[in-house]
Amino acid sequence: MLFRLVWGHRSAAIVIGLAAVIPGVAPAQEPTLSASPDSAAAAAPTAGKRWRLSPTLGIAAEYDNNIFLLDSAGEGNVAAPSPSEVASGRYANMESASDLITTLSGTFDVHGPGLSGKTLAIVPAVSYSLYSQNPERSYAVLGLALVQNMPNKGRLRLQGAMTPSYFAKNYLADAVDGDANGSISSSERVYEAGVYREGEVTLDYRFRLAASTNTHPFGASLQAGLGYGNRVYDPPFEGKDLSGPMAAASLQIHLSQRVSLGLNYALAAFAGTPTDQVLLLDEPDFGQDFNGNGNATDLNVKVVSPVDPSRTDNAFGGELGFVLGKRSVLDLRYEYRIRSYSSTEALDVTHNGRQDNRSRMGAQFGVGLGKAVGLSLGGTYISQTTNRPNDPGATGDNNDYTRFQTALGLTYNF
Secondary structure (H helix, E strand, C coil), X not given: CCCCCCCCCCCCCCCCCHHHCCCCCCCCCCCCCCCCCCCCCCCCCCCXXXXXXXXXXXXXXXXXXXXXXXXXXHHHHHHCCCHHHHHHCCCCCCCCCCEEEEEEEEEEEEEEECHHHCEEEEEEEEEEEEECCCHHHCEEEEEEEEEEEECCCEEEEEEEEEEEEEEEEEEEEEECCCCCCCCCCHHHXXXXXXXXXXXXXXXXXXEEEECCCCCCCCEEEEEEEEEEEEEEECCCCXXXXXXXXXXXXXXXXXXXXXXXXXXXXXXXXXXCCCEEEEEEECHHHHCCCCCCCCCCCCCCEEEEEEECCCEEEEEEEEEEEEECCCXXXXXXXXXXXXXXXXXXXXXXXXXXXXXXXXXXXXXXXXXXXXXXXXXXXXXXXXXXXXXXXXXXCCCCCCCCEEEEEEEEEEEEEC
């Protein structure tokens, strides 16, 4: 979450302390559960025999054209909701599909002698992202990392991050058949805010496979890690809660003094508890008389049935890094994620058989402006397709969407 580079995988909202890798701040992301091999606290700095404090402050401005991950129809509805959508609360506190986000961040790196005289860094961090058009979306992230340098250029890192409260969007909470016709119209639906808190703890180890020198520039290192994450929703959406293990591995190769290649893989297996939720189903799809009116032809019928959000994420990625000058770098990245849901609940059309395929590509340019100031400019394009058999189209979950983000960040190292 908090400590990841250009995107991590929700990868976190904001990357702070990024000067530990390159000067600058990466594009902000919405919180998510996943594991990433990258971290802004990538290595403890070299320290002498005394403990030292090295604070870093950052500010980033980001434009995001689809913060709620909506399809094109949903984006239009946010801008101009119908009277029935206003009555149902479907887009309450969702003022705009796009937004300008300002993120303030700070890390407080305390480092000194650790195990065997190697440097130990203790890095608490905090960030706050303020949404100009959707203030209900604003949120904070808190984090802490312990980074111990090891022999042979190795590094052991334990880190944790927490998002105390985050408004995802509104979800279907109930339905009231006011006219008693057996079907639920759009104005008879009741939507409430989907707000959750989440946290994760990860432990990873990086070690050198081959040393890079001026005469022999090829070098390689391998990083592997494990973690655990959880996401807990406020009522009435406890059925969306998820928790489970994560794992990640990253192979970093220095092809030359100025070019590097990274190959990344991340796995997350999040389990939920099947919980009764309100669904809107079409009776002909199931051949059942859900509302008990003697026929099986009604559409959008209220059904209360177990829903299971359990899922497995597999993400494969690559990155190319270029040192352009004495104090400037360019990073290009691509990631492909397959998210598979494991629900076997017969009426859980939201998750049963569902698979999401997402592509993410991005670029970031970073430059150091003197010894203390770093500037970065980055952009990310995301495209997701969702295969959801028998999709009722009423619960507010993700459909196909595209998203573009661009951010300008500035850091100052004291």
